[in-house]
Amino acid sequence: xxxxxxxxxxxxxxxxxxxxxxxxxxxxxxxxxxxxxxxxxxxxxxxxxxxxxxxxxxxxxxxxxxxxxxxxxxxxxxxxxxxxxxxxxxxxxxxxxxxxxxxxxxx
Amino acid sequence: xxxxxxxxxxxxxxxxxxxxxxxxxxxxxxxxxxxxxxxxxxxxxxxxxxxxxxxxxxxxxxxxxxxxxxxxxxxxxxxxxxxxxxxxxxxxxxxxxxxxxxxxxxxxxxxxxxxxx
Numbered sequence: 001x002x003x004x005x006x007x008x009x010x011x012x013x014x015x016x017x018x019x020x021x022x023x024x025x026x027x028x029x030x031x032x033x034x035x036x037x038x039x040x041x042x043x044x045x046x047x048x049x050x051x052x053x054x055x056x057x058x059x060x061x062x063x064x065x066x067x068x069x070x071x072x073x074x075x076x077x078x079x080x081x082x083x084x085x086x087x088x089x090x091x092x093x094x095x096x097x098x099x100x101x102x103x104x105x106x107x
Numbered sequence: 108x109x110x111x112x113x114x115x116x117x118x119x120x121x122x123x124x125x126x127x128x129x130x131x132x133x134x135x136x137x138x139x140x141x142x143x144x145x146x147x148x149x150x151x152x153x154x155x156x157x158x159x160x161x162x163x164x165x166x167x168x169x170x171x172x173x174x175x176x177x178x179x180x181x182x183x184x185x186x187x188x189x190x191x192x193x194x195x196x197x198x199x200x201x202x203x204x205x206x207x208x209x210x211x212x213x214x215x216x217x218x219x220x221x222x223x224x
Contacts, residue, residue: 032207034209034210036210036211043201043214043215043216044144044152044214049208049210049212050208050209055209055212087151089154089210089211091205091207091210096142096205096211098152098153099151100151
């Protein structure tokens with residue numbers, strides 16, 4: 001089974017900072033990678049799919065990149081409303097697997 | 108737009124079967140993969156399994172021996188059964204719509220299930 005890891009597990013940054021979260025797959029998954037945002041007490045929301053395609057309605061400060069085993073989610077200018085946990089998910093080979101998540105808050 | 112609503116008991120006794128249903132409204136149940144996801148308190152997301160509109164299923168290997176997911180396309184519902192539950196199965200359970208192009212784009216509001224005697 002393909003395992004997903006994320007780093008860091010948590011981070012604290014200032015408003016306006018550039019934030020980068022890394023997701024790694026234990027085997028190559030091409031670009032079958034999605035990112036989800038879960039605000040405290042809320043339902044997860046799809047942010048990015050196919051590694052780099054922004055879901056409709058998602059602010060352009062979010063971006064994704066990568067292919068194969070290494071992926072990144074970048075927030076170009078952190079906003080207070082971005083406080084959340086972020087999860088990567090692989091969806092190749094007919095199986096879905098989530099990463100353990102990264103908690104982002106404001107310094 | 109498509110909406111999903113989970114329903115079922117909020118309390119299940121240890122060793123019994125957890126049963127939840129997800130109702131799809133505002134759209135078709137065809138051509139998508141319908142999943143169950145769970146999130147224990149203060150923990151991350153875990154994919155439980157999915158049912159395709161055709162009825163084919165796939166489960167998380169770690170739960171496969173205890174899980175059955177089924178679909179009733181005429182009622183636009185799909186269901187989860189998790190057998191022999193323990194306290195470790197206490198979680199918020201979400202139903203989702205997805206495919207292998209974009210992951211999961213529609214989520215239900217989630218329902219909390221507590222396993223306790």
